Amino acid sequence: MIEAQNLTKKYKKKLAVDDISFTVETGKVTGFLGPNGAGKSTTMRLMLGLDNGGGKTLFDGKRLADYAEPSKVVGILLEAKAFHPTRSARNHLKVLAAAGGIPESRVDEVLDVVGLSDVAKKGPGKFSLGMSQRLGIAAAILGKPKYLLLDEPANGLDPEGIHWLRKFLKDYADEGNAVFVSSHLLSEMSLMADNLVVIGKGKLITTGTVQSFIDAASGKSVFVRSGKLGALQKTLGASFTVSKHDNGLLVSDATTDQVGQIAFDAGLPLLELTSQSITLEDAFLEITADSQEYKTHNQSKKGGGQ
Amino acid sequence: MLSTLKSDFRKILTVRSTYILVVIALFLTTFFTYLGTSAVSYQEQVSGKVTEQKLPDGTTESRPDPNDPPVYVTKTERNLSKEKLISNLQEGVPVVTLFTTVVVVLFMAHEFRYNTIAYTLIAGRRRYVVLLSKLAVSATFITVVTLLAIGFTTAATFAAIGIKDLTLPAQDFNWLYIGARLLGYSLGFGLLGLAIITLVRNLTAGVAAIFVLPTLDAIAGALLSSRNIEATRVLPFSALDRISGLTRDFTPQNMPTDGITDVQRLPATVLGASFVFLLYLVALWLITWVSFLRRDAN
Numbered sequence: 001m002i003e004a005q006n007l008t009k010k011y012k013k014k015l016a017v018d019d020i021s022f023t024v025e026t027g028k029v030t031g032f033l034g035p036n037g038a039g040k041s042t043t044m045r046l047m048l049g050l051d052n053g054g055g056k057t058l059f060d061g062k063r064l065a066d067y068a069e070p071s072k073v074v075g076i077l078l079e080a081k082a083f084h085p086t087r088s089a090r091n092h093l094k095v096l097a098a099a100g101g102i103p104e105s106r107v108d109e110v111l112d113v114v115g116l117s118d119v120a121k122k123g124p125g126k127f128s129l130g131m132s133q134r135l136g137i138a139a140a141i142l143g144k145p146k147y148l149l150l151d152e153p154a155n156g157l158d159p160e161g162i163h164w165l166r167k168f169l170k171d172y173a174d175e176g177n178a179v180f181v182s183s184h185l186l187s188e189m190s191l192m193a194d195n196l197v198v199i200g201k202g203k204l205i206t207t208g209t210v211q212s213f214i215d216a217a218s219g220k221s222v223f224v225r226s227g228k229l230g231a232l233q234k235t236l237g238a239s240f241t242v243s244k245h246d247n248g249l250l251v252s253d254a255t256t257d258q259v260g261q262i263a264f265d266a267g268l269p270l271l272e273l274t275s276q277s278i279t280l281e282d283a284f285l286e287i288t289a290d291s292q293e294y295k296t297h298n299q300s301k302k303g304g305g306q
Numbered sequence: 307m308l309s310t311l312k313s314d315f316r317k318i319l320t321v322r323s324t325y326i327l328v329v330i331a332l333f334l335t336t337f338f339t340y341l342g343t344s345a346v347s348y349q350e351q352v353s354g355k356v357t358e359q360k361l362p363d364g365t366t367e368s369r370p371d372p373n374d375p376p377v378y379v380t381k382t383e384r385n386l387s388k389e390k391l392i393s394n395l396q397e398g399v400p401v402v403t404l405f406t407t408v409v410v411v412l413f414m415a416h417e418f419r420y421n422t423i424a425y426t427l428i429a430g431r432r433r434y435v436v437l438l439s440k441l442a443v444s445a446t447f448i449t450v451v452t453l454l455a456i457g458f459t460t461a462a463t464f465a466a467i468g469i470k471d472l473t474l475p476a477q478d479f480n481w482l483y484i485g486a487r488l489l490g491y492s493l494g495f496g497l498l499g500l501a502i503i504t505l506v507r508n509l510t511a512g513v514a515a516i517f518v519l520p521t522l523d524a525i526a527g528a529l530l531s532s533r534n535i536e537a538t539r540v541l542p543f544s545a546l547d548r549i550s551g552l553t554r555d556f557t558p559q560n561m562p563t564d565g566i567t568d569v570q571r572l573p574a575t576v577l578g579a580s581f582v583f584l585l586y587l588v589a590l591w592l593i594t595w596v597s598f599l600r601r602d603a604n
Binding site: 084101139 | 309310312313316317320321322323416420421422424425426427428429430431432600601602603604
């Protein structure tokens with residue numbers, strides 16, 4: 001388990017990370033969400049001891065620097081193009097392997113895992129963003145670490161690459177490892193992550209499972225359609241808040257079981273009865289609405305009107 | 307520490323620019339050393355019509371007639387001065403040192419430019435280990451290339467002597483001392499460059515600094531000279547040049563000490579200049595060290 005405790009980072013007068021604490025469980029993929037400028041990358045750097053700030057991060061109860069071979073404990077991908085452009089991909093990984101006390105034989109293994117064996121002798125300066133991400137992931141898993149900290153690893157990957165990454169990270173977590181991954185691809189995150197840590201303007205907004213995050217944003221609501229809409233609205237209105245929506249009714253704070261039972265008892269035929277759930281993206285936008293550091297003109301107007 | 311060292315050696319040796327810069331430096335030094343040593347022929351004016359002119363004070367002055375073309379002959383001097391090899395080393399090694407320092411600056415600058423410093427710091431566990439490793443690898447690299455430069459310069463000198471049938475007087479110098487001074491110069495310059503780039507973390511600024519600072523040093527030296535203060539006693543690069551200034555010591559007439567009684571106007575001794583330079587180097591490294599340990603990774 002990774003325990004981030006009271007992480008704080010101040011740049012002159014601006015508090016970039018404000019006393020953030022959370023845990024990353026093993027065996028799960030934990031998504032790290034936040035608007036641009038929320039402090040995600042800074043938080044990751046604080047966790048790794050790369051930035052000087054307050055708080056501490058324990059990996060299985062120990063600081064990273066207390067491990068004899070940290071590269072075998074944590075694998076990182078903080079930036080896609082973190083390599084010398086003319087040093088070959090294989091040599092780049094050999095450099096990292098040497099630094100981490102990792103056998104060189106592992107280099108070709110990880111190149112094969114990420115599908116870069118054919119370009120191993122080439123300088124990665126001309127790699128596409130997707131290929132660079134793959135090389136970064138190869139570097140992260142080089143030491144077979146128990147923990148992976150990945151900052152936007154899906155950026156630039158093609159659909160096949162995203163699919164591969166999702167499966168790879170889920171499998172990696174299933175092997176008893178912990179994956180902590182930030183991404184702006186929320187649809188992808190909803191498929192990949194088990195838990196979420198959400199921050200905004202340097203502060204922790206919420207932590208929990210993906211479903212609890214969505215539920216917290218949307219509440220429980222049910223969409224129902226009937227040939228006798230007026231009668232149904234009157235009947236349901238006695239117990240719930242009901243509003244008209246798309247030729248049907250939206251019943252707040254209700255379950256499909258409750259709505260179905262009431263309609264049945266009242267003898268009202270139903271044409272559609274569905275639980276309303278919002279997407280992770282909707283939930284994210286709703287929960288972080290007040291934490292957006294940089295907004296587009298439309299967002300600002302919308303926010304101003306709310 | 308050993309794994310960090312191994313990784314750093316691999317870093318400096320797996321970059322194309324390392325080889326390109328070293329090859330260019332050694333080629334330039336070898337080529338110009340050969341050319342400079344083998345250029346034994348020179349033109350000397352042996353005749354030309356000289357006219358006498360009466361000056362207003364009544365005296366007479368002889369001067370060449372500007373309308374009368376002079377006559378030259380080509381002369382050959384096959385006896386080289388005893389200090390020729392030392393002079394070649396004094397001229398050649400600093401050129402190689404400049405290129406070597408650029409390699410060392412690139413070695414550190416690339417960590418920040420390409421953000422590989424994150425991997426390096428995590429794997430190295432302690433920042434001082436990372437810095438010690440950079441120092442050790444840079445010093446080793448500079449030493450090896452400086453020894454190569456000494457070897458190539460010496461080989462080029464003797465190649466010219468052999469091919470042009472020249473004569474070099476017996477070389478009964480203390481070569482260990484000469485080698486140590488050249489190595490000291492190279493290490494001093496290189497490690498100063500490494501400290502600067504570690505401090506500024508910017509490739510362009512780092513490379514510019516190793517070219518600009520010696521120039522500023524020379525300008526400051528000229529200003530100090532006008533105030534009767536000898537630059538080698540107070541300025542780092544002047545002091546460093548004093549260390550590599552071999553011919554000054556091995557050719558007594560080149561030491562401009564005659565008649566100077568004010569000690570501040572006398573050039574520093576090699577030991578004194580080394581002390582002056584080391585003061586600057588240690589002070590800069592102390593600042594660099596503290597900064598590297600306390601600042602964010604990049």
